[in-house]
Amino acid sequence: MxxxxxxxxxxxxxxxxxxxxxxxxxxxxxxxxxxxxxxxxxxxxxxxxxxxxxxxxxxxxxxxxHPQIEQASLLPADPPADPVARLDLVMAAFTQLTLDWEPQLRTSLRLSLQPGAAQPHLRGGRAIGWIEDALVPLRDTHPGLDVHRLAVAIRSATGIESLVWLTDIAGLTHRQAADTMRRSARALLSAALDEHTHP
The missing domain is CATH 1.10.10 (Arc Repressor Mutant, subunit A)
Incomplete structure (x- = not known):
């Protein structure tokens, strides 16, 4: 070899x-x-x-x-216990990273869509872990709620894919798109909590 x-x-x-x-x-x-x-x-x-x-x-x-962002968490050193506040903090940081690295992330997205692309290498799913980290308190307060599935749902409405659609297709400014992604994340969390509280 x-x-x-x-x-x-x-x-x-x-x-x-x-x-x-x-x-x-x-x-x-x-x-x-x-x-x-x-x-x-x-x-x-x-x-x-x-x-x-x-x-x-x-x-x-x-x-x-491709940006190598190795943080295990996007939360500050002494994060709040409230999952809504924690998610707001993570989404603010995540959307800013998406804006800061937009050209590189767009390229990564394009490469990941090519036939035979090494998608796991290019797009490692770090954001789902960051979102799950924000939602950790729900494991104790809402033990029946599938935190991982909720994190995946929130991720599906955020990140570079959503930024591309919101800016290129919907015509929003970058700041409007970032605000929309943060609102979507909070709405998904609120819906999950409401569904869990009132099944």
């Missing part, structure tokens, strides 16, 4: 080169471009030959440029 180029010799220098290519791709995406490997190479001041040793094709480059 061949050893990947980045794992042979001069590890630190190669890590810096790879990081420079990824950062260049992210800048180009933020500017509205759809960068090929050679575009990122030119922007980073790296030769095409070298760049292709790290990223053999555009798909590999754009997958690497």
């Amino acid at each position: 061949s050893v990947p180029y980045e794992q042979t010799g001069r590890h630190r220098q190669k890590a810096r080169t790879r990081a420079a290519l990824v950062e260049a791709a992210r800048r180009l995406l933020a500017d509205g471009a759809d960068p090929a490997v050679e575009d990122a190479a030119a922007a980073a001041g790296i030769s095409r030959t070298t760049a292709y040793r790290y990223f053999p094709n555009q798909y590999a480059l754009l997958a690497a440029a």
Whole structure:
């Protein structure tokens, strides 16, 4: 089995080169471009030959440029106990991340829809975990409520997919779209609580 180029010799220098290519791709995406490997190479001041040793094709480059947001939680250090307040905090942070990373997330969405796309790698479902984290108190106060299913429902009405539809199709501004996603999240939570309280 061949050893990947980045794992042979001069590890630190190669890590810096790879990081420079990824950062260049992210800048180009933020500017509205759809960068090929050679575009990122030119922007980073790296030769095409070298760049292709790290990223053999555009798909590999754009997958690497996907935002890596590793937080286990979007809640502050001392979060409230009320699930509505917790969800509001998480949705405010999540929608801001979606706005901040919109070009990269749009590219990720496009790549995930291509035949044979490595969807789990590109779109790892972190937001469902963040939403579930906001809803944790419901496990004690509403033990019959399926918190995971509720988190999935909320996620289905938020994120980059909803932002694209709300802005590109419905014609809302980005702030209007963000407000709509937050309202949708709260409405889904309220409906679930009402259904659980009055079956």
